[in-house]
Amino acid sequence: MHALSNTKEVREVTDGSFLSPKGFKAAGVEAGIKGNKKDIGLIVSEVPAVCAAVYTTNQFQAAPLKVTQESIAKEGRIQAVVVNSGCANACTGEQGLKDAYETRKMVADKFSLQEHLVAVASTGVIGVNLPMEKITKGIEQLNPGSSAAAAADFQHAILTTDTVMKTCCYSAVIDGKTVTMGGTCKGSGMIHPNMATMLGYITTDALVDQAALQLALRNVTEKSFNQITVDGDTSTNDTVIVLANGMAENKTLNAAHPEWDVFMELLTKTSESLAKQIAKDGEGATKLIEVEVRGAQDSLDARMMAKQIVGSSLVKTAVYGADANWGRIISSIGQTKGAINPAAVDIAIGPIVMLKNSEPAAFSEEEALEYLKGDFVQIFVDLHNGDASGKAWGCDLSYDYIKINASYRT
Template sequence: MLKTKDTSELLKIKNGTVVSPKGFLAAGVHAGLRYSKNDLGIILSEVPANSAAVYTQSHFQAAPLKVTQESINQAGMLQAIIVNSAVANACTGEKGLQDAYEMRAHCARKFQLAEHHVAVASTGVIGEYLEMEKIRDGIDQLKPSSQNNQAENFGQAILTTDTVMKTSCYELNIDEKKVIIGGAAKGSGMIHPNMGTMLSFITTDAKIDSDSLHTVLKDITNTTFNQITVDGETSTNDMVIVMANGLAENQTLNENHPQWSQFKLGLQKVAEELAKQIAKDGEGATKLIEVKVTGAKTVNEANIVAKKIVGSNLVKTAVYGADANWGRIVGVIGHSDVSLQPELVEIYLEDTCLFKENSPQAYSEETATAALKKEQVNILVHLKNGDASGKAWGCDLTYDYVKINASYRT
């Protein structure tokens, strides 16, 4: 385990997974929805866990989201999340909704759970029906365990056009009890969340009340998953779920707990790392872009500017071509709906000032080009109009993005 720079009390678990927190199991199998790769997975808690979720704000919410919302709304608790890839089960009408209910019911029967303690998630092609016989047979094959290889099987089962699995895990001390937070996510295209990201699952053995868990998830989502963009497209299936089973046996966490800020920081770190990994793995991407905006009037305005910059196709293509065309950044800031004074704005590429006092600045093209050729490109914008700051993450736009999405269904 490695200490992070944020605090000596927060430890990053280098090979941690969603089964690192006490009492969590996982599994993944090939049910036949895809040609050969794992396509069905489960996260299972040994006991019912207080749970919270955020969902896409698309008008076309997929059937699994509706079933999951019903499960969580009934008692605020989950014990399992059953997930399939290949087929999104979105825009599939009444049959799709009944298939999602059957997916939940069969999982509950298999693992002897209450139906409302099961969440359902799907990802893949929109407008196709699930092959329910394969889903049922796949659920019957699942053998969850606390071993990391099963967490890896789960991580593989939720991928679509992703090229890598996304994981993050941190340990902290609450009430002299070891508390672990682990996460897994998928997402590569259709990433421009208006609530969360494609699919993200976070587990923790912390004891926390449901209302506080919902509040902290919503707050953290706004500064992590909501601050990434790959292609400006919001999915029908975006969802983030957090399960907290309390097996660490700390005193119940809420906003009045003396170590609340430490827990929130741990959850923030896991969510931010997952979000950045999704942005970096954008379809066809070669670089991660991080934009930090300071000196805004409000955090919301800082976040708006940062996300508009990483979401600009002109900025994204300039980064791909290693072209330090700061005019594209100026253009984005100029049409953002925020308060600013143009003569105060400064734009930096790492430590190199490109624009200041509403005028171009002398800089080395070689230095700027070198910065743009790195795996992570850092853009800093000073608005000098307040004390608030914000960040956003995205990726470059390449020829491969077009190739991938021109033949997605084939």
């Protein structure tokens, strides 16, 4: 682990993962749900970990979410998380709920855990029952470890239409102890939080008060996972779970702790990194789009406008086609309910100013075309109407998005 010269500094651990914090192991195996691909994964902590979670706002919440919510409510701690891909176990009625409970029990029995210390999650096709024989087979094979290979096995096991694994790791010193936080997630399509078709897992060896952790996750989620969009759809299974097992042996963290801001920065950086990785890996995506709105009356207005812009199909297709059509951007701003002065808006795509005080600015189409050909596109909006700002992330909309989703079940 990197030595930290500044106790307030949060550093990225470039070779780290969600297994870098003390006391965590993982596994991923092929159970046959997705043919010859890994499809059941496990994260386990040496000791029960304080747990916080946020979930989809879709009214059709899948069976595993209900079981996980019940587990966490028991005492606010979780020791293991089991995930299957290839089948969402959503809209599956009483049988789906029974299968989720049975999955939880099998993991608890295998690793000698209390059942309420196991969280379950599923991702994949909606309306299909879990193939329980395959689930049983997969759980029997789980043999968690702490190596980079074990981390990769878990990450592969949770993927659906994702094209890459998503991970990050950060560390800082709190109470003189090195505290590490790592994260991994899956998500590529049906991304339009609050939340998205994403599963996110954040691990840390920090000791944190459960109520403080839950509030922190909810607040950070609003500015990270809930600020990404791929296609405007919200799924039935979306969950982000934070596990804090306390093995760094710092003093209990809460809002009154003098270094609470350091922990909050760890959580913010981890969540933003994972959120941007999801947006970049949107189904069929060729570019990551970041929108920053400045000069708003409040941060909620700024975030809402940024998300409206990055979620616009017209903006997304313009970015895909490298067309500097700023008219689509200002149209998106005007569709929101945020306070604006229609005569005072600036718009820039990358370094190229295209609108100044709501009037067209001369710019080079060739320069704009060259910028938009890159794989990272930034859009800046200044409302000149306040001091607040907000960001959102998304991706372009390509022909491949249609190809992927037209044949998702086949």
